Amino acid sequence: MSVVASVVFLVGGVSTFVGRGARGRVIGLAVMATGALLWFVAGAPGAAATWWLVGKAGVTLLGMLAVATWLARRLRDEARGPAPHGRPSEDATAIGTIRQPPPDSLDEGRP
Amino acid sequence: MSWWLALVIVLPVGGSVLTSFARGRPGPVVPLGIAAATTAATVGLTAAYFTGGTPGGARLAGPAALELTVLADGLAVAMLLMTSVTALAVTAFGAVEDRRAPRDRHPGHWPLWFGLWAALHLLFLAADLLTAYLMFEAVGTAAAVLVVLGGERRRFLAGTRYLYAELASSVTALLGIALIWREVGDLAYSAIGPALTDAPAGWWAIGLLTTGLLMKVPLVPLHLWLPSAHSLAPSAVSPMLSGVVVKTAFVVLVRLWFGGDGEVLTPSAAQLLGGLGVVAIVWGSLAALRADGVKELIAYSTLAQLGLLFLVPPLVEAGASNAWTGGLFHAVAHAPAKAALLLAASVLVADTGRSSVEGLIGSAARRPMATLAIGIAAVSLVGLPPSAGFVGKWFLLLASIEVGQWWWVLPNAGGSLLTVAYLMRLIRPAFAPPPARVGPPPARVGPPPGTSGDSTTPVDTAEASPITSARDLRDGIALALAATTLALGLSPAGLLGLLEAAAPLGTVTVGPVGTLAATASWLQGLLEITPVPGLLETTPAPGWLA
Numbered sequence: 001m002s003v004v005a006s007v008v009f010l011v012g013g014v015s016t017f018v019g020r021g022a023r024g025r026v027i028g029l030a031v032m033a034t035g036a037l038l039w040f041v042a043g044a045p046g047a048a049a050t051w052w053l054v055g056k057a058g059v060t061l062l063g064m065l066a067v068a069t070w071l072a073r074r075l076r077d078e079a080r081g082p083a084p085h086g087r088p089s090e091d092a093t094a095i096g097t098i099r100q101p102p103p104d105s106l107d108e109g110r111p
Numbered sequence: 112m113s114w115w116l117a118l119v120i121v122l123p124v125g126g127s128v129l130t131s132f133a134r135g136r137p138g139p140v141v142p143l144g145i146a147a148a149t150t151a152a153t154v155g156l157t158a159a160y161f162t163g164g165t166p167g168g169a170r171l172a173g174p175a176a177l178e179l180t181v182l183a184d185g186l187a188v189a190m191l192l193m194t195s196v197t198a199l200a201v202t203a204f205g206a207v208e209d210r211r212a213p214r215d216r217h218p219g220h221w222p223l224w225f226g227l228w229a230a231l232h233l234l235f236l237a238a239d240l241l242t243a244y245l246m247f248e249a250v251g252t253a254a255a256v257l258v259v260l261g262g263e264r265r266r267f268l269a270g271t272r273y274l275y276a277e278l279a280s281s282v283t284a285l286l287g288i289a290l291i292w293r294e295v296g297d298l299a300y301s302a303i304g305p306a307l308t309d310a311p312a313g314w315w316a317i318g319l320l321t322t323g324l325l326m327k328v329p330l331v332p333l334h335l336w337l338p339s340a341h342s343l344a345p346s347a348v349s350p351m352l353s354g355v356v357v358k359t360a361f362v363v364l365v366r367l368w369f370g371g372d373g374e375v376l377t378p379s380a381a382q383l384l385g386g387l388g389v390v391a392i393v394w395g396s397l398a399a400l401r402a403d404g405v406k407e408l409i410a411y412s413t414l415a416q417l418g419l420l421f422l423v424p425p426l427v428e429a430g431a432s433n434a435w436t437g438g439l440f441h442a443v444a445h446a447p448a449k450a451a452l453l454l455a456a457s458v459l460v461a462d463t464g465r466s467s468v469e470g471l472i473g474s475a476a477r478r479p480m481a482t483l484a485i486g487i488a489a490v491s492l493v494g495l496p497p498s499a500g501f502v503g504k505w506f507l508l509l510a511s512i513e514v515g516q517w518w519w520v521l522p523n524a525g526g527s528l529l530t531v532a533y534l535m536r537l538i539r540p541a542f543a544p545p546p547a548r549v550g551p552p553p554a555r556v557g558p559p560p561g562t563s564g565d566s567t568t569p570v571d572t573a574e575a576s577p578i579t580s581a582r583d584l585r586d587g588i589a590l591a592l593a594a595t596t597l598a599l600g601l602s603p604a605g606l607l608g609l610l611e612a613a614a615p616l617g618t619v620t621v622g623p624v625g626t627l628a629a630t631a632s633w634l635q636g637l638l639e640i641t642p643v644p645g646l647l648e649t650t651p652a653p654g655w656l657a
Contacts, residue, residue: 009286012282013279026275029282032283033278036285039290040289040292040293053292057244060245067255071274075268
C-alpha cells in the first residue's frame with residue numbers, strides 16, 4: 001500500500017509541475033493529495049483514529065481543490081470569451097467580473 | 112484563561128458570519144467593531160498569560176487524534192498580538208476605504224477577511240500538526256480568494272498561482288504528516304521530536320514536512336508565487352499577507368524543529384537552512400533594487416526579510432540563547448513595519464494613480480503623514496535603533512558571536528545595508544520636486560485617483576491629485592501602525608519575556624538586562640577596557656526578566 005501511495009504521489013507531483021494548463025495542474029494536485037491520504041491508510045489500516053484524520057484532511061483538501069477548480073474554470077471561460085448574447089456568465093457575477101486588460105503574456109487559460 | 116482563548120477564536124468567526132449576513136457590505140462600523148473586540152480579547156489573553164505565569168490551553172476531549180488542542184504559550188500569545196494589532200490597523204484602513212467608496216468593496220471581502228483572521232489565530236494556537244495543517248488550508252484558501260476578488264486578469268492569475276502553490280505545499284506537508292503518524296502515532300509537537308529521530312522513515316517525514324512548509328513561507332528558491340500575489344493583492348489585503356500570513360509556516364517549523372526534546376535538526380541541515388536564508392536576503396534585496404513597481408519592490412523586500420529568519424535554525428541548534436528570542440522578535444516586529452509600509456504606499460499609489468516608483472515624486476509635500484509612515488517603517492526594516500527591528504537583529508548578532516558562528520554576522524549586517532539601498536528608492540523621490548509639466552495633462556485612462564480598492568491597476572497618468580488634508584484617516588492609520596514599531600523598540604521587555612518563556616530546552620534564556628551586560632563584557636574583552644567595579648554587575652529582575 002505504501003508503494004502504491006508513493007507512486008500515486010509522485011505521478012501527481014510530476015503532472016502538477018510539468019503539465020500544461022490550469023485543469024492539468026488541478027488534476028495533478030488532486031492525484032498528489034490522494035497519494036498523501038493513502039499514506040495515512042498505509043500506516044495504520046483500519047484504525048478509527050486514522051480514518052478520522054483522513055476524513056478531516058480529505059474534506060479540507062476537497063474544499064481547496066473545489067476552489068482551485070472554480071478558479072481554473074473562470075480562467076478558461078474568460079479566455080474563451082463572453083457567454084452567448086453578450087450576457088455575463090453566472091460565475092462572473094458571483095465573484096465579480098474580470099476586467100479585460102490589454103493582452104499580455106500571462107495567459108494561463110488559453111489553449 | 113479559557114474564556115479568552117475562546118473569544119479570540121469565536122469573535123472573528125462570528126464576524127465572518129455577521130458580515131456575510133450583511134450581504135458583505137456591512138458599512139465601516141461593523142468590521143471595525145469586530146476587529147476592536149478581537150484585539151481586546153487578544154490583549155485580555157495576554158494579560159491572563161502574564162497574570163497566570165504559565166501557558167494556558169484547551170482540549171476538546173476525545174481519544175488520540177480525535178481532539179482539537181490549542182495551547183497559549185508565550186510564542187502563541189506573541190503571534191496573536193502581532194496578528195491582532197496588524198489586522199486591526201488593516202481593518203480600519205479598509206473601513207475608511209469603504210466609507211470613501213462603498214461600492215468598490217467586494218461583498219465577499221469582509222467574511223473572508225474575518226475567516227482568515229480566525230484561521231490565523233487557531234493556527235498559532237495549534238498544539239498539534241493536524242490542527243495546524245487544517246488551519247493552513249483555511250488560511251491559504253481565504254488569502255488566495257481575497258487576492259482575486261473583483262480584480263483584473265493579472266490579479267486573478269496571481270491569486271490562482273498562489274492557491275496552486277498553497278495546495279502543492281500543503282499536500283507535500285500532508286505526506287510528511289502521514290509519515291509522522293505512521294512512525295510516531297501522535298501529532299502533538301511535544302511528542303514528535305524524541306520519537307521521530309529514531310524512526311526509520313523519520314528523516315523522510317521531517318524532510319517532506321519541512322519542504323512543504325518552506326514553500327509556504329516562502330524561502331528562496333521556492334518563492335515564485337509571492338511577488339505577483341503580494342504586489343497585485345488589494346490594498347486592504349496585501350499588508351496582512353506580507354506581514355502575518357508569511358510567518359505562519361515559520362512558527363510551525365520552529366515548533367517542529369525545537370518543540371520537543373529530540374534533535375530533529377542536524378547541524379548540517381541547520382547550516383543549509385541558514386545558507387538558504389542568506390541566498391534569500393541577497394536575492395530578495397537585489398530584486399527589490401531592480402523592481403519598477405512600488406508594491407513589487409516591497410514584495411521582494413518581504414522575501415529578503417524572511418531570509419533573515421532562517422539564521423535562527425543554525426544558531427538555536429548550536430545552543431545560542433539569543434537566536435530564538437531575536438529571530439522571533441524580528442518575525443513579530445516585521446509585521447507592523449511591513450504592513451505600515453504597504454498601507455502608506457497604497458495611499459500614495461492611489462493618490463497619483465501611478466504604481467511605479469517614479470509616481471512617488473513629490474509625495475512628501477502631498478502626503479506628509481504617509482511619507483513619514485514609510486520612513487519610520489523603513490527604520491525598523493533596516494534595523495536601526497530605537498525601532499523594534501533593531502532589537503531582533505541585535506539579538507541575532509549576539510547569538511552569532513555567542514556560539515562562534517561568525518559567518519552569520521555578514522549577512523545580518525549586509526542585509527541591513529541592502530535594505531537601506533532599496534528602501535531609499537521609495538524615500539528619495541518623495542522629497543524630490545515634481546517635474547514641471549509642458550503642455551496639457553494627458554487624458555485619464557483609468558479610475559480617478561483617490562478611489563479605494565484596486566490601487567494596483569497599472570494606470571500610467573501624470574496627473575497628480577490636489578494636496579489632501581492630513582485629516583485623511585488612511586495616512587493616520589499607516590502612521591499609527593508604523594509608530595508601534597518604535598513603541599515596541601523602546602519597550603521590548605514584554606515581548607521578549609513572552610518569547611523567552613517559550614524558548615526551547617537546552618538554550619539558556621537571558622533577559623534584556625543580562626544581554627546588555629553580556630554585550631558590555633564582550634566589548635570590554637575586545638577593547639581591553641579596564642572594568643569599573645560594579646558597573647557590569649546586574650541584579651536579576653523578578654519574573655521573566657531574570
